[in-house]
Amino acid sequence: MDGILSHLVERLDQLRTQDDFEAFLRNAAEEMGFDMFAYAGGRLAEDRVTARTVFQRPPITMSSFPDDWLTHYANEGYFKDDYVVVQSLRAILPDQWHAERGVREIRPRQAQIMREAIDAGLRRGFFVPIHGPANDFGLLNVICNEAEGEFSKIVERYRHEVHVLAVHFHDAVQKRLPASAGRGARLQLTERESEILRWTAVGKTSWEISEILHIAERTVNFHVANTMRKLGVYSRTHAVAKSISLGLTRL
Amino acid sequence: MDGILSHLVERLDQLRTQDDFEAFLRNAAEEMGFDMFAYAGGRLAEDRVTARTVFQRPPITMSSFPDDWLTHYANEGYFKDDYVVVQSLRAILPDQWHAERGVREIRPRQAQIMREAIDAGLRRGFFVPIHGPANDFGLLNVICNEAEGEFSKIVERYRHEVHVLAVHFHDAVQKRLPASAGRGARLQLTERESEILRWTAVGKTSWEISEILHIAERTVNFHVANTMRKLGVYSRTHAVAKSISLGLTRL
DNA sequence: GGGCTCCCTGTCAGAACTGACAGCTAGTTG
DNA sequence: CAACTAGCTGTCAGTTCTGACAGGGAGCCC
Numbered sequence: 001m002d003g004i005l006s007h008l009v010e011r012l013d014q015l016r017t018q019d020d021f022e023a024f025l026r027n028a029a030e031e032m033g034f035d036m037f038a039y040a041g042g043r044l045a046e047d048r049v050t051a052r053t054v055f056q057r058p059p060i061t062m063s064s065f066p067d068d069w070l071t072h073y074a075n076e077g078y079f080k081d082d083y084v085v086v087q088s089l090r091a092i093l094p095d096q097w098h099a100e101r102g103v104r105e106i107r108p109r110q111a112q113i114m115r116e117a118i119d120a121g122l123r124r125g126f127f128v129p130i131h132g133p134a135n136d137f138g139l140l141n142v143i144c145n146e147a148e149g150e151f152s153k154i155v156e157r158y159r160h161e162v163h164v165l166a167v168h169f170h171d172a173v174q175k176r177l178p179a180s181a182g183r184g185a186r187l188q189l190t191e192r193e194s195e196i197l198r199w200t201a202v203g204k205t206s207w208e209i210s211e212i213l214h215i216a217e218r219t220v221n222f223h224v225a226n227t228m229r230k231l232g233v234y235s236r237t238h239a240v241a242k243s244i245s246l247g248l249t250r251l
Numbered sequence: 252m253d254g255i256l257s258h259l260v261e262r263l264d265q266l267r268t269q270d271d272f273e274a275f276l277r278n279a280a281e282e283m284g285f286d287m288f289a290y291a292g293g294r295l296a297e298d299r300v301t302a303r304t305v306f307q308r309p310p311i312t313m314s315s316f317p318d319d320w321l322t323h324y325a326n327e328g329y330f331k332d333d334y335v336v337v338q339s340l341r342a343i344l345p346d347q348w349h350a351e352r353g354v355r356e357i358r359p360r361q362a363q364i365m366r367e368a369i370d371a372g373l374r375r376g377f378f379v380p381i382h383g384p385a386n387d388f389g390l391l392n393v394i395c396n397e398a399e400g401e402f403s404k405i406v407e408r409y410r411h412e413v414h415v416l417a418v419h420f421h422d423a424v425q426k427r428l429p430a431s432a433g434r435g436a437r438l439q440l441t442e443r444e445s446e447i448l449r450w451t452a453v454g455k456t457s458w459e460i461s462e463i464l465h466i467a468e469r470t471v472n473f474h475v476a477n478t479m480r481k482l483g484v485y486s487r488t489h490a491v492a493k494s495i496s497l498g499l500t501r502l
Numbered sequence: 503g504g505g506c507t508c509c510c511t512g513t514c515a516g517a518a519c520t521g522a523c524a525g526c527t528a529g530t531t532g
Numbered sequence: 533c534a535a536c537t538a539g540c541t542g543t544c545a546g547t548t549c550t551g552a553c554a555g556g557g558a559g560c561c562c
Contacts, residue, residue, distance in 0.1 A: 005411055092383040092422045131382040132343040160256055163418070164411045171343045190508065203489025205548065219510050225551075235518090236549075237488040238454025244495060441538060456518065470540050476521075486548090487519075 005161045012172045022062040032158045034142040038063035041138030069120035083110045088129035088139045094163050098124040128166035138170035193227045201240045256412045263423045273313040283409045285393040289314035292389030320371035334361045339380035339390045345414050349375040379417035389421035444478045452491045
């Protein structure tokens with residue numbers, strides 16, 4: 001991974017603003033022969049209403065997709081059904097997609113999205129899922145509308161570069177850009193609260209925890225209540241699930 | 252990422268047994284100029300007794316470390332304090348470590364482990380954390396005891412290759428080797444059970460879920476009870492936490 | 503000293519959960 | 533058809549949780 005990649009990764013350190021990062025991505029994609037790119041990264045959580053996996057807060061996004069496609073995509077809530085997204089949430093490795101060829105086991109809704117994507121000028125591409133600790137998640141999608149043969153060559157040539165670059169890019173963006181720290185970051189559990197929450201997560205009752213920690217059962221409930229208040233939830237089960245999704249508790 | 256890497260990644264597809272994978276890793280490490288290697292991969296969970304992050308079941312491990320060091324390491328439970336491990340659990344990006352130089356913010360126990368590592372012939376190395384969906388986790392550590400200058404050159408030269416290789420390797424191992432599927436794999440929740448568990452995870456009470464799904468509250472409790480039985484736990488909180496850690500439920 | 507955070511403890515009423523008893527329908531498979 | 537699975541429903545006793553009422557001390561910073 002000589003020339004291009006090392007150079008790109010080093011340049012990442014100098015980027016400061018979202019515009020810097022976006023320009024960087026634009027250049028990188030272009031250099032490798034891709035037509036468009038889209039990145040989204042943030043922290044995952046379970047939606048309160050639909051109980052599906054979504055970003056906790058709006059993710060940091062950068063893309064060169066056509067504006068009307070982005071608007072349409074957002075309005076229709078395509079994110080949760082998009083084949084590329086669904087795959088990325090499940091897979092570790094990057095892969096390619098072809099809107100025209102379709103994919104085995106595709107659902108009608110996904111096929112619909114892909115058809116509309118073609119109209120928006122997104123024919124085929126290569127996507128990189130990025131998974132980090134504590135529900136940290138990112139997705140880079142680079143598009144190349146060349147004929148399939150040409151596309152394959154480019155992917156073959158650059159897939160590892162794009163892979164590494166995506167991971168470094170995501171890490172830099174999430175560490176550097178303030179939006180990702182944002183509002184939720186202030187929330188902090190005390191030492192005792194985390195400790196009790198961890199025990200709760202492994203099924204201990206308040207009484208059992210009080211025995212383990214040599215404190216009163218009432219005190220355990222006190223800390224649990226404070227934790228629930230901080231997290232804005234009304235049951236310890238939800239508190240455990242939410243603190244996991246916020247990265248406050250590890251399984 | 253031309254020559255060596257593409258070739259290696261393609262070869263991964265042909266490996267079948269644990270010995271295949273281990274030999275593969277040995278060759279790859281050697282080709283790049285590393286002296287030793289160690290890989291561990293599996294699914295993370297919270298320890299029942301200590302409430303710390305550990306592998307759910309013994310991870311798949313492969314290494315060329317000296318046997319007595321591995322034994323000592325296992326006996327002393329170094330895994331949970333090892334600097335490389337702790338870092339990997341938190342970070343997305345690969346990094347290097349130097350036992351002699353130490354590290355800022357290192358705890359006494361970690362320093363102790365590093366000193367002993369030197370005696371075992373592990374002076375410095377490069378580690379790659381691998382995070383996947385649903386607490387999937389792996390760690391590749393390659394050692395190079397050359398002088399620091401030489402070491403830096405090798406790392407500089409190969410870090411991206413090692414990075415990509417580690418991710419592909421982990422994915423292949425966890426998909427291919429049966430030990431990772433193993434005992435826990437049989438466990439399956441029905442559609443209804445998962446659905447109700449997801450609602451439980453976002454703090455809904457049995458009654459609320461019964462309203463949402465238009466079924467009796469009793470039925471909700473029935474499914475929750477079945478889920479708990481399958482997971483071998485005695486509270487819904489634990490069931491939610493465990494199903495998340497098993498990858499049965501996403502946040 | 504006053505204000506702050508963290509940790510600790512008590513009681514009590516009402517809501518929620520847990521595990522036991524019980525039995526029903528519908529669909530699949532050998 | 534028998535056996536199985538998935539889903540559904542009822543009651544009831546006992547346990548656990550939740551949120552409200554209280555109160556205590558130790559340590560830190562201005």
